[in-house]
Amino acid sequence: DTAVSQTPKYLVTQMGNDKSIKCEQNLGHDTMYWYKQDSKKFLKIMFSYNNKELIINETVPNRFSPKSPDKAHLNLHINSLELGDSAVYFCASSQVAAQETQYFGPGTRLLVL
């Protein structure tokens, strides 16, 4: 009965590869987010989606392409991975935009070699 789930939990890959991270929420929320947490533990928003529509893209390189097939899912595809993409990626959701409590997934730890 996990509220926000992400797969995979760990991802180790070579530079130049393409990879995807999946996120699902069973809370019935309208809004979903992707965050990146760097090595200094600083958490920064990447994308916000509301009802499957992209609302915010925070100057993320276009190698990152989010896709929301339905309100409960927000996947992140990354092309041509670079060393600097190594981080922990968190998915989150909330009921009404950023006016309500955000619920976070457990994170996906990405290491690019």
Add this chain to the structure above:
Amino acid sequence: KQEVTQIPAALSVPEGENLVLNCSFTDSAIYNLQWFRQDPGKGLTSLLLIQSSQREQTSGRLNASLDKSSGRSTLYIAASQPGDSATYLCAVGSGTYKYIFGTGTRLKVLA
């Protein structure tokens, strides 16, 4: 541009102490402010959410206050316990679909 800062960056206290964590933000036009805790290698757990019209919220031993005009929020933890050891993050609802996170305070409560 909204910037969120947390002081101190790290804090170590003996068990039983009351403590205060600080969060400051540069733009007072916020929707709300949320406090989270993050355990090592884990995701974030929401602790308290204060709407912009509220002054404080309480949950158990936790009390969070919000002063929009001065751009500050505090998280008060009463009678700290070793299980409270974690990183505490504040996040400002800045814009309809956007949270800006602070730099975090790493708390260690010694038994």
